[in-house]
Amino acid sequence: MITELTILPGFNKVGIREGFSKITLSAGETVSIVGPTGSGKTAFITDIELLAQGDTATKRKVLVNGLVPDDEVRCNPCRKPIAMITQNTKCFADLSSEEFLRIHARARGIKDNSVVDETIELANKFTGEKIKNDSRVTVLSGGQTRSLLVADAILIGASPVILLDEIENAGIFKQEVLRIIQNTGKIIVFVTHDPVIALLTKKRIIMQNGAVKKVIIRSDLEVTAAYNLLEYDKRVSIIRERLRTGKMITEELVSASLA
Amino acid sequence: MKLLVIAGPPSSGKTSLVKQIVKKMKHDMKIAFFKIDVVKAFEDVELNKEFGILARKFISGDLCPDHASVMVLGDAVEWAETNGAELFIVESAGLCLRCSPYLNQGLGIIVLSSIAGIHAPEKMGCMVTLADIAVVTKIDLVSQAEREVLVQKIKETHPDLILMETNALQGTSLHRLYEIIRKSSDIDAETLVLKGNPPLGTCTICVGKKEIGWKHHFGVIQKLDGQTAEYLYRGE
Incomplete structure (x- = not known):
């Protein structure tokens, strides 16, 4: 059983070593990876998915429960503790x-x-x-x-670890996905550009130029912000679904969404 | 000398894989590379230019490339050994899927692309079933679930295969392959034979003849250097 994943530093796009000493993700923890396109977000979760041992482009290493995973765990899907949505x-x-x-x-x-x-x-x-x-x-x-x-x-x-790469882009019901996978005791990592998802996770990893720039722990104020934003997001989804099904925007909807 | 025979359909990533192996291992051992193809091949020049290793090619022209490989491999092994190679990499053309180029010694590697189609492993017959290792390439192009579905199909075709997945352009996750190559036994050129049969029933001259080297064969034969008949050879 996975209780902990440890990511050890690699190198950024120009070969400079990353600034952190290690990043630990524990069971039950939700994490988001944010940063501009090309900053290395997908590469970061791909390293986790492959349980990299210095043999990927970033040269990062990933430990499972503090240990180097054996080849069988890395290569045999029925022993792989990680599911990834690319x-x-x-x-x-x-x-x-x-x-x-x-x-x-x-x-x-x-x-x-x-x-x-x-x-x-x-x-x-x-x-x-x-x-x-x-x-x-x-x-x-x-x-x-x-x-x-x-x-x-x-x-x-x-799997005890689920990695999701920009699920908000899929045109699917994001809220529903979030509802089902939160509070499962798993390690869940979101690569995201969506502020709601970013604020709903406990930890945010900020990427820049292929490297981890910093790791932020969500503040109490941000928790409140997340729930406010979630309300807006729900209204936006209602409007989106109306438009997708060919309906018109009504007076009440305008006043409700601006309230 | 260690031997690697690499097979797989065109554009599956064989040469990209060879480049990763050479890049990783050229400091530890002297490498020679041999490419067999039908019409044109650039890999010998590319590899020599990029890594400065010994490299040459053989164009089979009118002849079945796997038959050509059976004919010239004896000479090619001798060429590599004479030049002091410690690792000899043979990249096959891998076309008609009726036979496989793997030998009874060294390692046989099948290279399969993630996007080759789900039935590819079964369709490729002995190119998969006689291999020691399968390397699945272009894994960055498909979902994890689809990769695992393909890997499962390969396993069901050949349960004892050692499987690995890579993005061969970046050389992702190949440590295990390098380790297996390093630990592989040296070959004995005198006792090298094919693992499988040559194209069965299509060539009455080579059917059943597993011996490699032109001296064991008759009929349409070519040597590594030069040809036996002007009119038989229209490659490059």
């Missing part, structure tokens, strides 16, 4: 959603096939367009693919 919104495997999930469940050592239906059911909570068991994964829309992969990470990946 920014990919495309699948190349010529399989139906059901077959795709069934093979993945096998890869993760899950014997019970009911997980396949459960995953598709959960995915359909994240997206407005329904995914069917026999939908080919190659023709799913961007939002459907992301929803399916998020649901897959939660139920089939079912």
